[in-house]
Amino acid sequence: MLHGLDQRTASIYAPVQEGLTKVDDKLRSLAETETSPVQPLLQYVTDAGGKRVRPAITLLAAQFHPHDPARPIFMASAVELLHLATLIHDDTVDNSPLRRGRATVSNSWSPQVAVLFGDYVFATSATFVCDTQNIRVIRRFSETIMELASGQLMEYFTAFDASQARDLYNDRIYRKTASLFCTASESGAVLGEAPENEVQALRDYGYNIGMAFQVGDDLLDFQGDASNLGKPVGSDLLNGVLTLPTIMLMERYPNDDLVQSLFQDPSNDGKLQKVVEVINDSTILPDCEQVVQDYSDKARQALQVLPDCDPKRSLLDLADYLIARRR
């Protein structure tokens, strides 16, 4: 049993509890078999905890047909390691001091170490995928790393550009977030020997909960929720990152240059407060909540082709839970 899970998560993970424990053991044993200088770094990042949502999705998606149980476990471990690798580099690029309440690798060691160690973790995750012996998921995995990196590059290059439309935002959050959820569920289905229509259904599921997750996360930035871990309201805007609420604001008031004016003068606290205020005084936040709900509904609908069973109920429940935990 994983430590620190709340009761609902534990119940969702129940059908794959044994597999998740094996994933955790695999990640922890990495640090034990490695030698200096990588060993303390691996220990540090694999000890950091986390909800293991992505590996849980891989394992649940594999449960619908008889299969070699070792393969989805390799894949689930790879998916979680890849997630950890992206966090190491993202925190370096963003110069973030903290992650899950602990110093980031970049902060605790140095940005140089974080770049090289991130590469090491990326490559380690790729060797785990090789253990699946399945070229389709191996290729999908590499393409996912390309999407994750290009999504972050898009965010970087479009910072403080107020001319981005909603389709660009959707493409960007697909790449930086939903892509890995997609790959988690799709590869689980492939390694779980599912027929192609179910693979596509589970891939759709992953896409939609990934999109729901990221839009929901972007909403938090305007809600000042306790789960926002002390980040100030509007911190995405402060960094020049457009998210759905701001894009909706610009869609509704195309002749207003509130956001453009803020991006030209990003340290102006009054302008930031004004944007946040106008958004909060409109129906934008409930409308964004509806977008999240729609993605979550689509994720659940995608599962209609699958037979009723515990893993399916867990995936349905997870689609609810991932968006509800913010409230």
Add this chain to the structure above:
Amino acid sequence: MLHGLDQRTASIYAPVQEGLTKVDDKLRSLAETETSPVQPLLQYVTDAGGKRVRPAITLLAAQFHPHDPARPIFMASAVELLHLATLIHDDTVDNSPLRRGRATVSNSWSPQVAVLFGDYVFATSATFVCDTQNIRVIRRFSETIMELASGQLMEYFTAFDASQARDLYNDRIYRKTASLFCTASESGAVLGEAPENEVQALRDYGYNIGMAFQVGDDLLDFQGDASNLGKPVGSDLLNGVLTLPTIMLMERYPNDDLVQSLFQDPSNDGKLQKVVEVINDSTILPDCEQVVQDYSDKARQALQVLPDCDPKRSLLDLADYLIARRR
């Protein structure tokens, strides 16, 4: 025909000239098919030239038996892309302004872009390897990225530590340099359908020319050669990096603390000059040249099991040329 090759390189590459042109086309076409923001970055790094030594080795190593010619070309393209990816991250970590006479990605764009774009190029190289459809080389490729990253981490963590022995140096340069040469020749042999004893022979060849190449490169730092591109003599030492000449110095004078004293006071120009002087006044540099020659001889000896043919003559010649070009 590749541009800018001298006559001897062109003659060595002759048996795989067509394949190398395809590799170059593949790399260039990457930039053409990609969209913003990655497109200009890909254009920039694939236009930078370079001798294409590693892909040439892969293609030459594949020439000994009938095989599907497309596979070594995918692999050779992957090997060169991986090399480019490591340069992008290494230049970022080292904060290097120039590479091959042009601004580095880190310098021309930003360190943030270089981290994310390097990830993108790593992942792209991995998708090329998937096109070989061969799990053995796909796995070897990921392990190579782990070795490259851990070699750089070792260099970083052991900087200004004067207590390193020669075996640590050998392990470090294997990881940071010879590993990729190894993988270039080994994977060429595997995809060229060579029997296992020839795969091992070609792997040994790659290991030994990789080691010769790096020790030779480390020697340049003490020789102030024109090919050293304006780097000051002793710049490795200035950065706290021990290489073979300095290690030999410490082996010969174990009670002398010249190097230790320099590492405690690295900006002391007199101490640096002293170390360089003592090395130049000894037989250390010729002895290091002998180490390079020995690796090169071993590389040639490894090829004894292979039949005499043009690709073999090219590999033999390359083992000479790679170490001779420094003189």
